[in-house]
Amino acid sequence: MAYFKSFPKINYNFNGESAVAVNLTAYAEVMDEVRLSTSFYQDYYIANGERADNVAFSLYNDPQLHWVLYLMNPKLREQGWPVSQKDLVKIAKKNHPNTTLVLRADMTSRLNVGTVIRGFTSEAVGTIVYKDLDLGQLTVETDGTFAVGELIEDVDKGLVFPDFTVDAVVAEHLSAHHYTKNGERVDINPYEPIPQDVIKTTFLEEYEKTNDSLKQIRVVKPDSINTVVSAFMKAIKS
Numbered sequence: 001m002a003y004f005k006s007f008p009k010i011n012y013n014f015n016g017e018s019a020v021a022v023n024l025t026a027y028a029e030v031m032d033e034v035r036l037s038t039s040f041y042q043d044y045y046i047a048n049g050e051r052a053d054n055v056a057f058s059l060y061n062d063p064q065l066h067w068v069l070y071l072m073n074p075k076l077r078e079q080g081w082p083v084s085q086k087d088l089v090k091i092a093k094k095n096h097p098n099t100t101l102v103l104r105a106d107m108t109s110r111l112n113v114g115t116v117i118r119g120f121t122s123e124a125v126g127t128i129v130y131k132d133l134d135l136g137q138l139t140v141e142t143d144g145t146f147a148v149g150e151l152i153e154d155v156d157k158g159l160v161f162p163d164f165t166v167d168a169v170v171a172e173h174l175s176a177h178h179y180t181k182n183g184e185r186v187d188i189n190p191y192e193p194i195p196q197d198v199i200k201t202t203f204l205e206e207y208e209k210t211n212d213s214l215k216q217i218r219v220v221k222p223d224s225i226n227t228v229v230s231a232f233m234k235a236i237k238s
Contacts, residue, residue, distance in 0.1 A: 040224045041072065046215040049084035060225050068229070073217045082214040092173040092204045098129060100175035101138045101146055102168035104191050107131060110161065111138060111152070120160055121150035135176050136167075136190030145169075167193075177203045 046055065052070075053063035060068075070077050083091065103111075111117065115128045117140065124144025131138055140146070152164040179188050180199050188194060220228050 040220055040228060041218045042221050044217050044219045046082055046217060049086075052081055055219070059219060059222050065225065065229070068220055068225070069217065071232075072219060075214060076217065079210070079214060082211045085208075088207055088211055089173075089204065092207045093171075096171075096173040096175075096203050098172040099126065099140050099142050099146065100170050100172050101140055101152075101166050102170070102175075103136055103138060103152070103164050104167050104193070105136075105161075105163045105165070106191065107133060107136075107138070107164075111154070111164070116155040118153045118155050119144070119146045119150045119166070120153055122147040125155065134187065134190060135178075136188075137175060139172055139175075173204050174202050176200045177206045 044055065044059075052066035055069060056066040057063040059065075111128060111131065113128050113131055116125065117128060117138075118125045122145060124142055124146045126140035126142025126144060126146070129139050129141050146166055146169045148166055148169055150166050151160050151162065152166065153160045178185055178201050179194065180186060180201055181195075181197055186198060188198060194200070
């Protein structure tokens with residue numbers, strides 16, 4: 001459609017991934033009445049891997065009408081289109097590419113960011129890039145493989161800490177983002193084993209939660225699309 005080419009472009013982002021799309025934000029107010037009127041819209045659930053043009057073709061037999069989906073759903077304009085599970089895992093790994101070591105010991109004044117550490121048994125070497133005292137986690141940039149049960153050595157100081165035993169080794173994107181109990185977010189004691197009734201929520205699961213929240217959208221009913229598009233085009237030309 002010729003009118004579509006005249007719209008300015010903008011980058012839409014989702015968890016670090018960006019794509020160029022038409023900037024319809026300036027015209028979004030025109031659609032408020034449509035979005036709030038049950039006579040014009042219906043709910044729609046985006047299937048895994050389904051693109052905006054796929055949805056527009058399925059509903060309106062016109063893939064170019066994907067811009068209407070963004071106008072109808074502010075969260076899509078703000079956060080971007082949901083991605084497939086395969087792509088979501090790639091994004092999570094790209095944003096969290098390191099290794100997480102879980103230590104049940106007080107790291108407040110030791111093992112700071114920038115410290116080079118070595119696994120006493122595995123001899124894996126890595127640099128600490130993040131320390132989460134609340135969760136008892138060290139995020140380490142490393143090419144090696146640390147081992148559960150081994151002690152940690154501060155390479156620069158030549159010190160082996162007898163109380164720093166690796167409790168768990170996990171890919172960063174699968175490490176704890178937070179913990180929940182009975183569906184509610186809770187704090188843990190980082191020096192003690194995690195209770196059985198406390199559930200770990202990983203970084204990947206947080207990405208999945210955000211991605212899933214974008215899949216339930218509001219769309220213009222197929223029998224109303226021509227009326228809505230005509231009214232929209234008339235409004236922005238006035």
